[in-house]
Amino acid sequence: MTVALPKRPAAKKQRKPTSLFIPELVFFEPEALNYPKGKQIMQWVQAQNIPYRMTTSHNRITNLPGETEAEQYKIAKRTLVVGLRKTLTFDQSKPSADYAIPIATGCMGHCHYCYLQTTLGAKPYIRVYVNTDDIINSAKKYIEERAPEITIFEAACTSDPLGLEHITGSLAELITFMAAEPLGRLRFVTKYQHVEPLLSLKHNGHTRIRFSVNADYVIRNFEPATSSFEERIEAAAKIARAGYPLGFIIAPIIWHEGWEEGYAELLAKLAQALPPEAGKDLTFEMIQHRFTKTAKTVIEKRYPKSKLEMDIEKRKKKWGRWGQNKYVYPDEQQKALREFITERIFEHFPQSGIDYFT
Numbered sequence: 001m002t003v004a005l006p007k008r009p010a011a012k013k014q015r016k017p018t019s020l021f022i023p024e025l026v027f028f029e030p031e032a033l034n035y036p037k038g039k040q041i042m043q044w045v046q047a048q049n050i051p052y053r054m055t056t057s058h059n060r061i062t063n064l065p066g067e068t069e070a071e072q073y074k075i076a077k078r079t080l081v082v083g084l085r086k087t088l089t090f091d092q093s094k095p096s097a098d099y100a101i102p103i104a105t106g107c108m109g110h111c112h113y114c115y116l117q118t119t120l121g122a123k124p125y126i127r128v129y130v131n132t133d134d135i136i137n138s139a140k141k142y143i144e145e146r147a148p149e150i151t152i153f154e155a156a157c158t159s160d161p162l163g164l165e166h167i168t169g170s171l172a173e174l175i176t177f178m179a180a181e182p183l184g185r186l187r188f189v190t191k192y193q194h195v196e197p198l199l200s201l202k203h204n205g206h207t208r209i210r211f212s213v214n215a216d217y218v219i220r221n222f223e224p225a226t227s228s229f230e231e232r233i234e235a236a237a238k239i240a241r242a243g244y245p246l247g248f249i250i251a252p253i254i255w256h257e258g259w260e261e262g263y264a265e266l267l268a269k270l271a272q273a274l275p276p277e278a279g280k281d282l283t284f285e286m287i288q289h290r291f292t293k294t295a296k297t298v299i300e301k302r303y304p305k306s307k308l309e310m311d312i313e314k315r316k317k318k319w320g321r322w323g324q325n326k327y328v329y330p331d332e333q334q335k336a337l338r339e340f341i342t343e344r345i346f347e348h349f350p351q352s353g354i355d356y357f358t
C-alpha cells in the first residue's frame with residue numbers, strides 16, 4: 001500500500017535581483033563622439049565588450065538582427081543608440097509637470113501596457129542624448145520665461161531614465177543643475193531600483209523621485225524586465241533617507257478580479273516598508289489604464305499571450321490629445337477605483353497629497 005505524503009507548500013520562487021541594463025548592441029552617431037559624454041559611453045561600451053557600430057543617423061537603423069518581427073522587437077529593446085538631441089523645444093507634460101525634458105527615448109522594460117509601444121512605433125530601440133548642456137540651457141530659458149512662476153520638468157516622459165543612469169549620468173546632471181535653480185523643479189518616475197548614483201547628490205529638495213507601483217497582479221502579469229516591487233520600495237526608502245521629495249505613481253490602475261484586495265495590500269505594504277521620513281513630503285498620482293485602437297493592435301501582436309484586458313465594449317471612449325480616441329473605464333468603475341484607492345492612501349499616509357487621478 002502506498003501512503004500519499006502530505007503535499008509541502010511550494011517554496012516561493014526567489015527572484016534574482018534585477019541587474020543593471022547592459023545593451024547587446026550599440027550604435028553611435030559620429031557627432032556624439034565629439035562630446036565628453038559620447039566618449040565616456042564609448043569607453044564603457046569597449047570595456048564591457050559590447051559590439052558597436054557607427055550610424056549616420058538613428059533613422060537609418062533598419063538592419064537589426066532577428067528573423068521575425070517579434071525577435072527584432074526584443075533585440076531593439078536591448079539596443080542602445082548614442083546621439084544628439086536636435087529638437088530643443090520641449091513638449092508639454094500635463095498633468096504631472098509643465099514640460100518634458102528629453103534625456104532619453106525608449107526603455108528596456110517590457111511592460112505590456114506601455115504607451116511607448118505606439119509612440120515609438122517601429123523604432124523601439126533606446127536612444128540617449130549626449131548634449132546634456134544644450135538640453136540644460138534650454139531648460140534654463142523655459143525657467144526664465146516663466147519666472148516668477150516655478151517651472152516643473154518631467155524627465156521620464158519618453159523613457160525610464162533611472163534604468164540608463166549607469167550609462168549616461170544624465171539624471172545626476174539635471175538634479176545638480178536644478179538644485180541651484182530657485183524656480184526650477186525636476187521630477188521623474190521609475191520602475192527600477194538603481195538609485196545609488198543619486199543618493200549623495202546635492203538636490204536641495206528640487207527633484208521629486210517617484211516610483212511606479214501597482215497591485216501584485218499587475219506587476220506579476222504585465223511588467224517583465226523591470227525591478228520587483230520589493231526592490232522599488234527598498235530604493236524608495238533610500239531616496240527618502242537621502243532627503244529627496246518622494247512620490248508614488250499608481251499606474252496603470254487595472255480593474256481585475258480581486259482589485260480591492262490588490263490595491264489595499266499595495267498601500268499596506270508601502271506603509272509597512274517605508275521609513276518614517278518618507279511620509280513627510282509624499283505625493284501620489286493615479287492613472288487608470290487606457291489604450292487606443294492602435295495600441296491594442298500592437299500589444300496583441302507583441303505580447304500575444306498577455307492577459308491585459310482591452311475590450312472596447314467594456315470601456316468609455318475619451319478624446320485623446322494626440323488626435324486618437326482612447327478607451328478608459330466607464331465612470332462608475334473610475335469612481336470606484338478612485339475612491340477606494342484614495343481612502344487606502346489616506347488611511348496609511350494621512351499627511352500625503354494626491355496630485356491627480358486621470
Ligand code: SF4
Pocket residue numbers: 106107108109110111114115116158159160191226
Ligand atoms: S518601465 Fe516604464 S517606460 Fe519602460 S516599458 Fe515599462 S512602462 Fe514603459
